[in-house]
Amino acid sequence: MGRTAATDEQRDTATPATEAATTGSATAPALAIESLSKQFGDGENTVVAVDDVSLTVDPGTVVGLLGPNGAGKTTLIKCALGIVLPDTGAVRVFGSDVADSHQAAYANVDAMLEGARNDYWRLTVRENLRYFATIHGVDPASVATRHDRLLDRLNLADKADTPVRELSRGMKQKVSLASVLAGGADLVFLDEPTLGLDVESARTLRRELRRLAYEEGLTIVLSSHNMGVIEAVCDRVVMMTDGRIVADNTVSALLSAADRNVVRITSPDIDTALLTTLRSTFDVQAVESTSDGTRVDIAAGGDTLYAVMETLRADDVTIETIQTLKPELEDVFVELTGLAPEQAEQRSGSL
Numbered sequence: 001m002g003r004t005a006a007t008d009e010q011r012d013t014a015t016p017a018t019e020a021a022t023t024g025s026a027t028a029p030a031l032a033i034e035s036l037s038k039q040f041g042d043g044e045n046t047v048v049a050v051d052d053v054s055l056t057v058d059p060g061t062v063v064g065l066l067g068p069n070g071a072g073k074t075t076l077i078k079c080a081l082g083i084v085l086p087d088t089g090a091v092r093v094f095g096s097d098v099a100d101s102h103q104a105a106y107a108n109v110d111a112m113l114e115g116a117r118n119d120y121w122r123l124t125v126r127e128n129l130r131y132f133a134t135i136h137g138v139d140p141a142s143v144a145t146r147h148d149r150l151l152d153r154l155n156l157a158d159k160a161d162t163p164v165r166e167l168s169r170g171m172k173q174k175v176s177l178a179s180v181l182a183g184g185a186d187l188v189f190l191d192e193p194t195l196g197l198d199v200e201s202a203r204t205l206r207r208e209l210r211r212l213a214y215e216e217g218l219t220i221v222l223s224s225h226n227m228g229v230i231e232a233v234c235d236r237v238v239m240m241t242d243g244r245i246v247a248d249n250t251v252s253a254l255l256s257a258a259d260r261n262v263v264r265i266t267s268p269d270i271d272t273a274l275l276t277t278l279r280s281t282f283d284v285q286a287v288e289s290t291s292d293g294t295r296v297d298i299a300a301g302g303d304t305l306y307a308v309m310e311t312l313r314a315d316d317v318t319i320e321t322i323q324t325l326k327p328e329l330e331d332v333f334v335e336l337t338g339l340a341p342e343q344a345e346q347r348s349g350s351l
């Protein structure tokens with residue numbers, strides 16, 4: 001899977017250092033889920049949470065799971081982690097089938113579920129990192145530099161010797177993430193990692209996730225309702241609804257495939273009669289009065305733009321401004337999941 005969807009934030013942190021991780025010796029996928037299904041309850045109360053899902057994640061990539069509430073994201077992650085037993089299907093982690101060798105398969109895997117993990121609040125930040133490295137079988141002294149860098153990058157260095165209980169909620173969450181990364185796992189699952197963080201902390205965290213993937217070859221599977229996070233951090237987006245995958249591609253490929261090119265035209269000459277004509281001929285999506293005249297948004301895929309221009313010319317309309325609005329990930333999400341736009345807005349607003 002290529003990294004064609006690099007945002008500015010991604011480019012800031014991108015280095016070629018992890019090419020080996022994605023193309024070199026590690027030939028097995030970091031995660032391979034094959035035909036996995038999981039249902040809860042029985043009879044009339046049966047809920048099919050995950051329905052025949054297959055997914056392969058390459059080492060050193062960041063894959064985002066996006067979907068409305070109840071789509072099956074958490075269940076899929078829990079099945080991948082062996083916390084929930086699937087009804088059917090297989091999970092392989094770096095080539096090891098988790099059914100054959102549970103302990104070995106998960107040796108280099110860690111997770112932060114539901115935006116937090118159980119850090120020890122009486123311990124200091126650094127003690128937590130050392131503790132979680134130890135339970136991963138890593139001598140904390142051997143990863144002290146890594147811990148310093150993590151604390152530094154997540155702006156926690158000056159809190160390193162402070163007990164976690166004395167930190168703000170956002171800081172606690174950053175400690176949770178640092179703890180997940182402290183043991184040097186090669187694959188981490190992060191469920192809503194930026195939930196509840198302020199804008200600056202969320203940005204810091206996104207940057208660090210990108211850096212860890214690009215520079216250190218960390219593989220990240222991340223679930224979030226926040227499309228800004230998904231767009232900034234992920235190489236690839238997997239959209240789920242009703243337990244199934246409805247899209248699986250790079251952000252840029254999803255955006256360019258979206259059939260939602262909208263042209264925005266502003267003119268003082270657009271009157272009610274012309275608006276009626278436009279509405280009856282085209283897909284007029286919004287109309288607004290501005291200081292430069294009336295502003296109209298029209299869906300303009302294919303040759304529609306030419307037809308719109310022709311209609312305006314026939315009415316002697318002088319155009320003040322014209323621009324094309326690019327589709328956003330949210331539009332693709334709405335299109336593929338069948339959600340109402342306001343539902344998607346609520347989701348993307350919850351940083």
Ligand SMILES: Nc1ncnc2c1ncn2[C@@H]1O[C@H](COP(=O)(O)OP(=O)(O)OP(=O)(O)O)[C@@H](O)[C@H]1O
Nearest residue numbers: 040041047049067068069070071072073074075076
């Ligand atoms: N332990 C359980 N018992 C019964 N039903 C469950 C259980 N866990 C999940 N479900 C159901 O499975 C479906 C998928 O839930 P899941 O939590 O995986 O979705 P999700 O995409 O993570 O949703 P959200 O974005 O709200 O976290 C839902 O209908 C949910 O109610």
